[in-house]
Amino acid sequence: MGKILDGKALANLLGENLKKKVKNLKAEGITPHFCVINIGDDPASKIYVRTKKRRAEKMGIIQDIYQMPADTKQQEALDLIDKLNANPNINGVMVQLPAPEQIDADELLERIDPNKDVDGLTPANIGRLWMEDHFIEPATAEGIIALLKHYEIPLKGKDVVVIGRSNIVGKPLAALMLEQNATVTIAHSETTNLAELTKRADIIVSATGEALLVKADMVKDGAVVVDVGINHLNGKLVGDVDFDAVKEKASYITPVPGGVGPLTVQFLMEAVVKLTRRQNGRK
Numbered sequence: 001m002g003k004i005l006d007g008k009a010l011a012n013l014l015g016e017n018l019k020k021k022v023k024n025l026k027a028e029g030i031t032p033h034f035c036v037i038n039i040g041d042d043p044a045s046k047i048y049v050r051t052k053k054r055r056a057e058k059m060g061i062i063q064d065i066y067q068m069p070a071d072t073k074q075q076e077a078l079d080l081i082d083k084l085n086a087n088p089n090i091n092g093v094m095v096q097l098p099a100p101e102q103i104d105a106d107e108l109l110e111r112i113d114p115n116k117d118v119d120g121l122t123p124a125n126i127g128r129l130w131m132e133d134h135f136i137e138p139a140t141a142e143g144i145i146a147l148l149k150h151y152e153i154p155l156k157g158k159d160v161v162v163i164g165r166s167n168i169v170g171k172p173l174a175a176l177m178l179e180q181n182a183t184v185t186i187a188h189s190e191t192t193n194l195a196e197l198t199k200r201a202d203i204i205v206s207a208t209g210e211a212l213l214v215k216a217d218m219v220k221d222g223a224v225v226v227d228v229g230i231n232h233l234n235g236k237l238v239g240d241v242d243f244d245a246v247k248e249k250a251s252y253i254t255p256v257p258g259g260v261g262p263l264t265v266q267f268l269m270e271a272v273v274k275l276t277r278r279q280n281g282r283k
């Protein structure tokens with residue numbers, strides 16, 4: 001039976017360290033301060049924004065929430081980003097996705113000052129990630145790398161299948177794993193031989209939002225399985241992986257909840273502190 005990769009415990013461990021870092025910054029008169037822009041009424045987004053806020057408070061970081069109505073115009077959102085970019089007291093800016101249909105989310109992300117880009121989603125920072133000259137790493141991807149490292153699971157020479165190719169999870173994770181010398185395959189909804197690919201993989205990461213996509217017969221014995229998905233199934237929070245069956249075959253597996261999710265929030269906070277330190281001339 002697979003060992004649990006306890007993301008929550010690692011997030012708490014890292015949190016203790018970050019709290020100290022924030023305390024030291026505060027002693028120098030610097031308080032990390034970032035803003036989350038949330039447009040519309042997506043219920044999951046509202047929960048995520050609140051979860052971040054609680055974590056920020058715990059770390060000693062200030063988080064402002066700009067809740068904008070569902071009929072917000074593109075220019076209004078751009079104007080807000082410009083205002084936050086120009087405010088020297090704000091160290092980080094992020095747009096909670098998804099945004100309503102009339103909003104061009106890519107244009108909003110491009111407008112964020114790369115120096116304040118908490119999510120690492122500006123074209124400049126995505127480019128730098130792939131050039132192995134990171135400025136900031138998207139939090140979920142960084143959290144997964146940290147989790148594997150913490151449990152001493154090597155990536156070098158391993159066959160990895162990342163299911164999902166979003167800019168926020170799948171692609172940056174593939175970049176980071178490639179950098180660690182894994183052989184990375186990125187699968188997506190048009191992949192025709194998913195089970196064939198996953199059956200060969202030493203490490204499977206699923207980030208699709210499809211409950212029960214990864215079944216036990218798709219996993220080789222001893223594989224490491226990382227489940228990023230957050231889905232609601234029959235009133236329960238589940239990932240993309242058929243956890244009970246897959247854990248019997250995996251050597252390590254992340255639970256949902258308690259796996260990748262807490263690390264994402266923690267690494268967002270780490271990103272805010274990293275940006276704040278840089279903006280204040282610290283390494």
Ligand code: NDP
Binds near residue numbers: 231
């Ligand atoms: P997106 O919807 O942006 O991307 C989903 C990806 O999964 C797409 O590339 C899509 O393919 C692929 N996909 C969907 N269905 C299948 C399928 N049946 N087989 C293979 N590939 C498939 O989602 P996100 O990347 O933003 O998020 C993915 C999941 O992770 C969601 O459940 C989200 O809630 C969760 N999440 C969790 C986080 C955490 O901290 N735990 C953080 C961020 C997200 P295609 O490109 O072809 O459409």
